[in-house]
Amino acid sequence: MDLESAARDWLADGFVILPGFIPAEELGAAVSELELLFPSAEGFHDGTDPRRERFIGDEFAGIDTFPFASTEISLLAVNHRILALAQALLDDNSIHLYTAEAWAKYTGACDYDQDLHRDYLNHTLLVPSTAPGCRQLEMFVFLSDVPEELGPPHLLSRRHTADIPAVPNWFLRPGQESDWRFNDDSGSPEMYGAEVSGAGPAGTVIAFEAGTFHRGTRLTAPRGARYSMHLGFRPSSLSWGQRAGWAARGFEREWVAFVHRATPRQLQAFGFPPPGHTYWTPQTLTGMALRYPELDLTPWSTSAPALHGS
Numbered sequence: 171m172d173l174e175s176a177a178r179d180w181l182a183d184g185f186v187i188l189p190g191f192i193p194a195e196e197l198g199a200a201v202s203e204l205e206l207l208f209p210s211a212e213g214f215h216d217g218t219d220p221r222r223e224r225f226i227g228d229e230f231a232g233i234d235t236f237p238f239a240s241t242e243i244s245l246l247a248v249n250h251r252i253l254a255l256a257q258a259l260l261d262d263n264s265i266h267l268y269t270a271e272a273w274a275k276y277t278g279a280c281d282y283d284q285d286l287h288r289d290y291l292n293h294t295l296l297v298p299s300t301a302p303g304c305r306q307l308e309m310f311v312f313l314s315d316v317p318e319e320l321g322p323p324h325l326l327s328r329r330h331t332a333d334i335p336a337v338p339n340w341f342l343r344p345g346q347e348s349d350w351r352f353n354d355d356s357g358s359p360e361m362y363g364a365e366v367s368g369a370g371p372a373g374t375v376i377a378f379e380a381g382t383f384h385r386g387t388r389l390t391a392p393r394g395a396r397y398s399m400h401l402g403f404r405p406s407s408l409s410w411g412q413r414a415g416w417a418a419r420g421f422e423r424e425w426v427a428f429v430h431r432a433t434p435r436q437l438q439a440f441g442f443p444p445p446g447h448t449y450w451t452p453q454t455l456t457g458m459a460l461r462y463p464e465l466d467l468t469p470w471s472t473s474a475p476a477l478h479g480s
């Protein structure tokens with residue numbers, strides 16, 4: 171599917187599923203480093219990997235946040251195809267990555283079946299908007315094949331949900347009761363009946379708007395494992411869409427290793443000013459060379475004004 175058709179689907183449905191969007195040759199380096207973050211399926215299920223305990227009993231315990239122990243996985247979060255897709259769907263040339271997580275799930279580790287929900291409560295200070303320039307974009311990126319038995323996310327088209335108010339936000343599966351104002355416990359058969367599965371091969375990207383209903387599903391394949399990334403993009407001017415700031419972990423060697431390998435375009439997605447910006451002066455370039463000794467500063471220095479008097 172080309173980016174224009176993807177944008178049409180995303181506008182109409184609130185999501186688009188792009189099977190195998192990242193080709194194997196661009197995925198391979200990240201996949202080969204998965205074990206720097208997570209146990210293999212064998213290591214988990216045979217009990218030979220001591221890191222397995224972390225995943226037991228809590229579906230969210232399998233999440234690592236950017237910058238990752240694998241530089242290749244960090245680079246994949248801003249793969250050129252992913253950035254082009256984000257720019258096309260947000261219809262903006264200045265986009266920021268505001269969250270990036272890698273997530274491992276293992277059959278039997280815990281119950282991954284979720285209630286239908288939107289993610290907006292921890293992706294924006296406000297509520298989702300579909301006004302041009304005000305949308306936020308989330309993506310699931312599969313690092314392994316995710317057939318139905320390995321718990322793909324299920325999504326609901328906006329055609330079925332456009333009139334649902336911002337609160338409640340969780341529409342519980344049948345048989346549960348709750349009086350929390352964010353929960354709806356009516357069972358919502360018409361919503362669950364309209365789910366679309368995001369099952370797909372490794373490299374599949376599911377792009378969805380922060381107001382789109384979706385949910386994680388159960389892993390049932392014996393000895394199964396699912397590896398994915400969850401990304402969030404916004405127009406750079408959309409200051410209310412946020413989860414944390416990247417500088418908070420800016421001293422970590424994983425961050426520096428990523429910066430040393432990234433392109434100016436990839437770094438711009440984290441907030442680096444573009445070449446030609448007034449930030450780039452001899453003074454800042456000298457400092458950047460000390461902070462990031464292996465970063466090639468040529469793209470920014472060729473656009474900087476000459477140092478006065480030197």
Ligand SMILES: O=C(O)CCC(=O)C(=O)O
Pocket residue numbers: 284289321322323324384385386387
């Ligand atoms: O990992 C998935 O398939 C979906 C998870 C999800 O929607 C969530 O945790 O908010």
Ligand SMILES: [Fe+2]
Pocket residue numbers: 287288289384385386
């Ligand atoms: Fe979610």
